[in-house]
Amino acid sequence: MNFYRDATWVLEYVEEQESSGRVAGSLQTQVVNSCKKYNIKSNPKHLYALLYSCWRFKPYLDEILKKSGIFKDIPKKKGKPAFSKGTITLLVHDLLLSKSKRIQMGKHPIKDFVLKHKTRLQSELVRLKIKMKVTDLSQLLKDDSNDMTPVRWIRINPVRCKGKVEEVLETLRKKFPTTVSHWSEIVPGTIYEDEFVPNLFGVHPSDKITSHELYKRGKIIIQDRASCFPAHILNPNADDVVIDACAAPGNKTTHVAAHIFQDLMPDEVRIHAFERDPERAKTLHKMVKAAGCDKGIKVHVGDFTKLGKPEIFSQVTGFIVDPSCSGSGIFGRKMIDDRNKSKEELPEAEEEQDEIADQDLKNRLAKLSSFQFEIVKHALSFPSAKKLVYSTCSIHAEENERIVIDLLLDSKVKEWGWRVRKRAGVIPKWHRRGILAEFEEVFREGTQAQELADACIRVSPKEDGGIGFFAVCFERD
Ligand SMILES: C[S@@+](CC[C@H](N)C(=O)[O-])C[C@H]1O[C@@H](n2cnc3c(N)ncnc32)[C@H](O)[C@@H]1O
Numbered sequence: 001m002n003f004y005r006d007a008t009w010v011l012e013y014v015e016e017q018e019s020s021g022r023v024a025g026s027l028q029t030q031v032v033n034s035c036k037k038y039n040i041k042s043n044p045k046h047l048y049a050l051l052y053s054c055w056r057f058k059p060y061l062d063e064i065l066k067k068s069g070i071f072k073d074i075p076k077k078k079g080k081p082a083f084s085k086g087t088i089t090l091l092v093h094d095l096l097l098s099k100s101k102r103i104q105m106g107k108h109p110i111k112d113f114v115l116k117h118k119t120r121l122q123s124e125l126v127r128l129k130i131k132m133k134v135t136d137l138s139q140l141l142k143d144d145s146n147d148m149t150p151v152r153w154i155r156i157n158p159v160r161c162k163g164k165v166e167e168v169l170e171t172l173r174k175k176f177p178t179t180v181s182h183w184s185e186i187v188p189g190t191i192y193e194d195e196f197v198p199n200l201f202g203v204h205p206s207d208k209i210t211s212h213e214l215y216k217r218g219k220i221i222i223q224d225r226a227s228c229f230p231a232h233i234l235n236p237n238a239d240d241v242v243i244d245a246c247a248a249p250g251n252k253t254t255h256v257a258a259h260i261f262q263d264l265m266p267d268e269v270r271i272h273a274f275e276r277d278p279e280r281a282k283t284l285h286k287m288v289k290a291a292g293c294d295k296g297i298k299v300h301v302g303d304f305t306k307l308g309k310p311e312i313f314s315q316v317t318g319f320i321v322d323p324s325c326s327g328s329g330i331f332g333r334k335m336i337d338d339r340n341k342s343k344e345e346l347p348e349a350e351e352e353q354d355e356i357a358d359q360d361l362k363n364r365l366a367k368l369s370s371f372q373f374e375i376v377k378h379a380l381s382f383p384s385a386k387k388l389v390y391s392t393c394s395i396h397a398e399e400n401e402r403i404v405i406d407l408l409l410d411s412k413v414k415e416w417g418w419r420v421r422k423r424a425g426v427i428p429k430w431h432r433r434g435i436l437a438e439f440e441e442v443f444r445e446g447t448q449a450q451e452l453a454d455a456c457i458r459v460s461p462k463e464d465g466g467i468g469f470f471a472v473c474f475e476r477d
Contacts, residue, residue: 226469231255247273248280250287266296319388329468401438
């Protein structure tokens with residue numbers, strides 16, 4: 001029973017995150033986060049496997065559960081339902097849809113309750129299969145085997161290397177003796193040295209990194225290439241004081257630290273990392289510590305737009321703003337996004353379903369983009385700030401180019417003297433830039449639209465060797 005109880009907590013956590021529009025990261029991340037939050041003892045891999053399958057089948061499971069009337073039958077204990085709907089859903093999943101078609105627990109009242117409804121549940125499953133014209137519900141699931149990163153990116157963390165980066169390189173060369181000249185040539189056992197971000201390497205996703213000593217000692221950090229772009233573009237030096245406005249889990253924060261402190265142990269706070277979610281802030285704390293930067297980075301738990309007062313942080317010169325976004329560029333979210341699309345009802349008519357999904361997405365993007373605009377604008381109001389990198393792992397223009405346009409048109413942002421840094425200062429050799437048509441809609445004269453599109457960086461998911469991404473740099477004199 002303990003396993004199903006733990007799985008119920010995880011399921012409820014994921015559903016709560018999803019319904020509040022706060023889903024940050026993949027389902028895997030959600031499972032790990034909820035295990036931490038509830039101090040869950042069950043094996044996260046087993047929980048993920050159940051949740052993954054349950055999540056994929058959820059619209060069909062919901063239909064079977066509804067038609068079977070099982071929820072109406074839940075007995076009451078002290079006036080409250082004796083069994084949780086979430087746990088029943090998981091048990092029914094295992095009974096009808098798992099490989100073994102068995103509920104994996106010993107004798108328990110909730111198991112007896114579900115088994116009492118077995119015949120009804122099975123006949124609803126048969127009815128649904130006939131309605132959907134399939135012999136197995138798995139035929140209705142979308143293929144998400146593509147929803148994986150093509151490259152595992154790792155960067156050397158100089159702060160933990162104490163001036164001996166060369167030794168780490170040596171160890172990496174021993175582990176991966178063959179160097180390839182393009183990330184697309186990576187096969188197990190080979191390594192690629194990135195041409196855009198220093199000290200960044202690509203290896204095959206099947207090569208185990210997390211069990212390696214370098215990783216355990218914080219000397220290497222797993223971080224997607226595109227996610228390394230913001231700190232590389234900001235390029236802070238020892239004189240800078242930086243705010244990371246949306247910091248957890250801390251990849252960009254620790255990368256900023258690598259620039260500011262390089263291979264010296266930090267001895268004073270030069271980075272302020274804000275994180276609104278207390279649970280994610282715990283992960284941030286851990287990552288900062290593991291990277292050896294805890295003396296140089298102060299974590300502030302709370303909303304940056306409220307805690308981060310310009311008059312308090314008047315010495316801050318640079319910003320990383322990487323707020324919550326739709327996450328449409330990242331891997332491992334496909335089933336979350338598919339579920340978002342299909343949660344209204346079962347696909348009666350494809351077109352109707354597409355319309356509902358389009359409207360849902362538009363509403364979600366409208367909410368996200370107004371938050372993204374506000375948080376960047378707040379950061380731009382800091383008196384000594386000279387440079388700010390805004391980024392998302394979204395592929396939608398609403399969260400990317402259109403935020404840049406709205407900020408450039410904002411009277412306060414103009415008054416504060418901000419402009420967009422040109423391509424020459426934003427990884428000029430990177431081939432994929434912002435969407436020109438978005439800027440042309442607004443900036444119709446001369447070459448301004450082209451310059452603005454060129455100033456932005458876009459990374460296409462998979463095609464460019466990792467997650468989908470967007471980055472732009474604002475600067476002023
Ligand atoms: C995309 S994630 C950041 C990833 C991080 N930059 C990294 O590279 O590891 C966005 C984070 O911002 C946090 N967040 C959202 N709104 C915030 C706010 N107003 N103030 C502080 N943190 C916020 C979310 O909880 C989430 O952890």
